[in-house]
Amino acid sequence: MVTRITSLFLLVSISLLVSYCMNKSEEKTGATASEANALLQKWEGPYNGVPPFDKVEVSLFLPAFEAAMTENRNEIAEIASNKAAPTFANTIEALEKAGTTLKRVQAIYEVWKNNRSTPELEAIQTTMEPRLAAFADSITQNAALFARIEAVNNDPAKKNLTPEQQRLLWRYHTNFVLKGAKLDPASKEKVAAINQQLAGLFAKFSQNQLADESDKYLELTSEKDLDGLPEDLRAAAAEAAAGKNKSGTWIIANTRSSIEPFLTYANRRDLREKAWRMFINRGDNGDANDNNALVTQILQLRAERAKLLGYPTHAHWRLADKMAQTPEKAMQLLEAVWTPAVGRVKEEVKDMQQLADKAGDKIKIEPWDYRYYAEKVRKARYDLDQDEVKQYLQLEKLREGMFFVAGELFNFAFEQVTDVPVFHPDVRVYKVTDKTSGQQVGMWYFDPYAREGKRSGAWMTAYREQETLNGNITTIVSNNCNFIKGKPGEPVLISWEDAETLFHEFGHALHGLNSKVTYPLLSGTNTATDYVEFPSQILERWLSTPEVLQKYALHYKTGQPIPQALVDKINNASKFNQGFATVELIASALIDMKLHLAGSAKIDPDAFEKENLAALGMPSEIVMRHRTPQFGHIFADDGYSAGYYSYLWSDVLSADAYEAFTEAG
Ligand SMILES: [Zn+2]
Known part of the structure; x- marks a missing residue:
């Protein structure tokens, strides 16, 4: 049965986005900014180019988006107004080639949104999300463009396309129709208005949740409050307190990775109840961060949109x-x-x-x-004893174990590199190659620790999709988790459940790294939502194999592998x-x-x-x-x-x- 629930945040497929109407002064701002704006530049450097995280300033996002949308709008206008008869190449393939600058800007923006949120960034989100929604609709609702897609789709010659091309065509046509490409102009306008409203509400919803997870916490002030907590949890709570300038106390953050261990070990029933209530009432406190009214609105708008879409x-x-x-x-x-x-x-x-x-x-x-x-x-x-198991689960050793599995299953080799920019000093970057050919398969970014401004949970993202349409483009994938960092210099120990999460998210990353397609829209994890958790859940199962446990589940003090007797106990208790x-x-x-x-x-x-x-x-x-x-x-x-x-x-x-x-x- 399911023991892991984590999230995969797929990037919005920007290749589908088109024209956005701007007034002249905005256009001018965009044009001036584009000359110097680092976010608009091609990704340079080693490894087929990497994101310029060292050059990001939050103030660059708005002008970068404006310029990138202008560029994409022009590309789409050209495709839609092409005098030549619609073909797969001049319509579908052309759409796949468009929007590359916007994709790069969006990728970096998503990294900041999910990992480095600040009030300044939230303000940009509030402005930008509805505009991006409007921009997306201006593409799917572009009648001339859809007429061309429809023509290619209805052309009997489509049977001569490769299976991959036929699939891509189907995806474009289906996406456009589902988004309302066939609606009358009045309904299109209503759908677009709803999408913009929703985008604003979504942004507010996640900002409220993030606020409740970072502003509210349980502060423990005496040894009595810590009764039952294992040493590493105490240390992590002390670190968390120091981070909030409350040295000498202990802080349990209002996030799953802090609350669940506390609920497991704290002997103080009154504090368990307090922690539990705080956690399950996130977004539900009747205060400025309450999400109930937003949910009501979101549901009504979604229902209305579904009706409009038939x-x-x-x-x-x-x-x-x-x-x-x-x-x-x-x-x-x-x-x-x-x-x-x-x-x-x-x-x-x-x-x-x-x-x-x-x-x-x-x-x-x-x-x-x-x-x-x-x-x-x-x-x-x-x-x-979960705490006994944990002593064998060192985060870094398990990471090596994942690399071992990836090597066995997919012939991948991982090598850490330090010559690329990162968005936080805790992030590490690995070059992934094919063991036999030595060819680069992609890059894997690893951001393991919880921090302020980072959303809770664990997820995988692709900063760049594998494709061969615009050259031999290798993928850049990332795993982000919220493990508690603990004392500097000491190995980070994680629970069995967290180890499963680690493998789960790495499964998503491997899904991306294994991509071998021509077209970006079909790349990596761009599959149906009810398929996408399949490769990740498969990979989870490799954690408990003897090959991984004997080599990588090593005691953090003695270096001894986890005893078979303990493994047997884990297996016996696996249905527990x-x-x-x-x-x-x-x-x-x-x-x-x-x-x-x-x-x-x-x-x-x-x-x-x-x-x-x-x-x-x-x-x-x-x-x-x-x-x-x-x-x-x-x-x-x-x-x-x-x-x-x-x-x-x-x-x-x-x-x-x-x-x-x-x-x-
Ligand atoms: Zn997942």
Whole structure:
């Protein structure tokens, strides 16, 4: 079952974007700025060129976007007004070649947005997101352009295109139609207005969430408050406090990577409850960062847009080009797993309650007790101590283990390079080559640690897609996580779950590095959302192989490999607590789907969540993994909206595939 939920943030496919109307003075600003603006320059330097992170100033973003959009608008105008009859080459391929400057600007902007956010950057986001949405619509709604795409698509000669070209043509045509290319002008205008409004609301939603995760925290002031916390958690909390100029205290940040270990180990039940409430109420505190009203608006706008586009609901629209095809099919899968998972939770709670009763704790298991008592049951039943396991899970050794797996599976070699700019001193860069030919496959950027201004969770991004259309372009991919850095000079130890996340995200990176296509739109992880989690979930499974564990799971003090007895315990306990992991995931997926199947009803997110979870029989000891007001997967953009089921969908695929693989040897 699913134990990992992480996010993959696909870059908006800018190659699809076109003209944006600017007034003359703006155009002038753009033109002047373009001469010196570092963000507009081709990526130079070694390794086929790399992003100029050392030259980024936040003030460069707006003029860079203006200039890049102007350039792209001109390219599109030329394609759309071509006097020659529409062909694959002068229309589809031409679109694929356009917008390269804008893609580069967007890639760097996304890095800043996700990893280095500041109030200054947020202001740019607020301005820029609606404009980028308008720009995208001006392409998909360009009637002359769509007429050409339609002509190429209807041309019987398309059967002579290569399979890859036919797929690309299908993608363009489908994207344009789904975005409303066939609508009448009045409806197009309405859709564009909605998209701009949504873009602004998405930006505000993620800014509120980031604010709640960085401004709110749990401050511990005495040894008594730390009762039960392992040494490394104390050290990390002390570091976090020092970072906030509160040396001498300990700070538990309001992020998953800090809260979950605290809930697992803290003996102080009152503090566990406090931490838990703070975390599950992100975006839901009735203050300036409250996301409920935004959610209501987003849902209504999405419903209205779906109607305009000819679909009964947003969910139907989103699933039209996915593997699942319809919300009903996705719901079937979720509901089939839901009932047995809830049954499993009841057993887990019973076990925990018995243990608590036996210990004379005089409590009834509440949500803030789940991780704490689950850990105790795990110890009692499987003699497995997560903290003992952690001593063998050194972040850097595991990274070497991932490189080993990539070498075995894909013949890749990784070599650290220090001659390229990074956006933070903690970021490391690796050149990836084919072991046999020595040829460069791509670059892998690794940004492991949590910091202020960085969004929570773990994800993969492609700064540049592999393609051969504009020359032999190799990819640049990145993995970003939120591990706690701990004391300087000491190895960073991570939990088994975090190690799985690390491998999961690296699986996305390998997906990108394995890309061998002609066209950027088909490159790397640009696949259906309900397929994209498949390669990453497959790679997770390599963590627990003997080859990896014996060589790379080494004790941080003795250097000894993890004992087989401990590995056996991990394997024996691998199904443990799966009720919890599955229910918190599916609850989020079901609410996501139900919110987006509800149509134009005006929804109060808290009430909707409560009612629907009650109707589903949600166990009172668990909350959704992502409650509605903090569900960035589905409200920070359209990406995973009506698509959170993908994690379960891909898990089913990857379980089948892994079995096939291991059976075949
Ligand atoms: Zn993923």
